[in-house]
Amino acid sequence: MGEGIKLAILCCNYTNLAEREDLYEVPARLEIKRFPCGGHIEITDILRAFREGAEGVCVCACEQGTCHNGKGNERAEKKVVGARAILQEIGISPEWLSFYYVPRLDAEAFVEDVKAFFSKVLKEKVEERGK
Amino acid sequence: MIIAERRPIPEILENIAPYSRVLVLGCRGCVAVCSAGGDREVAILAEAIRLAREREGKPIEVIERTFMRQCDPEYLEPLNELLPQVEAIVSLACGVGVNLIADLYPSARVYPGVDTSFYGANVALGKWVEKCRGCGDCIIDKTAGLCPIARCAKNLLNGPCGGSQGGRCEVRKDMPCVWHMIIERLKERGELERLLEITPPKDWRPAGGDGLRIRVRPDLA
Ligand code: SF4
Numbered sequence: 001m002g003e004g005i006k007l008a009i010l011c012c013n014y015t016n017l018a019e020r021e022d023l024y025e026v027p028a029r030l031e032i033k034r035f036p037c038g039g040h041i042e043i044t045d046i047l048r049a050f051r052e053g054a055e056g057v058c059v060c061a062c063e064q065g066t067c068h069n070g071k072g073n074e075r076a077e078k079k080v081v082g083a084r085a086i087l088q089e090i091g092i093s094p095e096w097l098s099f100y101y102v103p104r105l106d107a108e109a110f111v112e113d114v115k116a117f118f119s120k121v122l123k124e125k126v127e128e129r130g131k
Numbered sequence: 132m133i134i135a136e137r138r139p140i141p142e143i144l145e146n147i148a149p150y151s152r153v154l155v156l157g158c159r160g161c162v163a164v165c166s167a168g169g170d171r172e173v174a175i176l177a178e179a180i181r182l183a184r185e186r187e188g189k190p191i192e193v194i195e196r197t198f199m200r201q202c203d204p205e206y207l208e209p210l211n212e213l214l215p216q217v218e219a220i221v222s223l224a225c226g227v228g229v230n231l232i233a234d235l236y237p238s239a240r241v242y243p244g245v246d247t248s249f250y251g252a253n254v255a256l257g258k259w260v261e262k263c264r265g266c267g268d269c270i271i272d273k274t275a276g277l278c279p280i281a282r283c284a285k286n287l288l289n290g291p292c293g294g295s296q297g298g299r300c301e302v303r304k305d306m307p308c309v310w311h312m313i314i315e316r317l318k319e320r321g322e323l324e325r326l327l328e329i330t331p332p333k334d335w336r337p338a339g340g341d342g343l344r345i346r347v348r349p350d351l352a
Pocket residue numbers: 262263264265266267268269270271278279280281
């Protein structure tokens with residue numbers, strides 16, 4: 001049932017080099033948006049991804065201590081906290097938004113996180129339908 | 132600076148529920164510095180409003196602007212052009228800005244986008260703490276520069292109260308007792324005798340107890 005689901009992945013350009021082909025096992029419509037650094041991902045980018053039709057948004061940034069710009073990855077995590085609070089306020093489950101620290105350039109770990117996120121969204125969707 | 136906090140978004144959405152074109156208006160003064168109502172917060176709120184309204188099936192057009200200040204009539208002048216384009220304004224300025232818009236543009240439906248909270252200092256990244264309550268008759272010349280009106284839970288003029296324990300306030304344990312701080316500071320300076328003089332009850336009229344406070348500087352007015 002996942003095929004119809006649209007997921008947006010917002011990530012630092014250096015976090016991974018995985019492309020859509022690497023994510024073929026994830027049966028969702030995926031949109032990968034790359035930013036020059038995790039620190040460039042704004043709350044507005046996250047909200048806009050939802051507005052553009054994503055049902056789940058996943059923010060990925062480099063593992064702690066490996067950000068090119070020092071703390072861009074930590075900033076990304078904080079933006080996710082801020083965005084989750086806003087989603088909650090406007091009645092959208094914050095569970096539709098996730099954050100992952102991903103090892104730099106390790107496409108496999110990245111793919112695993114996207115898969116985990118997809119399963120989470122799928123579960124949330126099933127639960128929501130059951131309500 | 133004036134510290135503010137964004138109002139709950141559901142309240143803002145309720146205010147603008149009847150409208151389909153609104154202006155979210157930020158201010159580059161205090162509220163921008165305290166990250167409540169500058170360009171960035173305007174963008175976030177505008178996007179949140181669009182998203183919420185689209186989910187409701189009632190899309191809305193949101194114009195985003197940020198003025199240099201909203202507490203000065205001349206900076207509000209671009210509203211003359213903007214007002215015909217929108218049905219309502221959500222202002223992220225402090226209450227001063229919202230009031231001035233309401234005074235000068237009586238036809239504008241202007242709603243506050245923030246709760247104006249206090250006068251405070253930016254003590255750490257993302258943290259602001261109250262330091263002054265604008266009482267209009269400053270007494271901190273006698274208290275080592277530390278304000279007991281704003282920083283003592285009981286606003287005591289002759290403190291500390293009997294509840295001061297180990298430097299903490301009895302009302303809120305997470306708060307240092309400012310009277311403890313005042314006494315320690317004066318003791319260090321060898322000026323403790325300053326406190327022998329009992330401070331009489333405060334005249335609260337300059338604090339607003341006498342109605343609207345107005346300041347006129349004759350050489351400028
Ligand atoms: S005494 Fe009054 S004016 Fe002075 S710092 Fe305290 S509240 Fe502000």
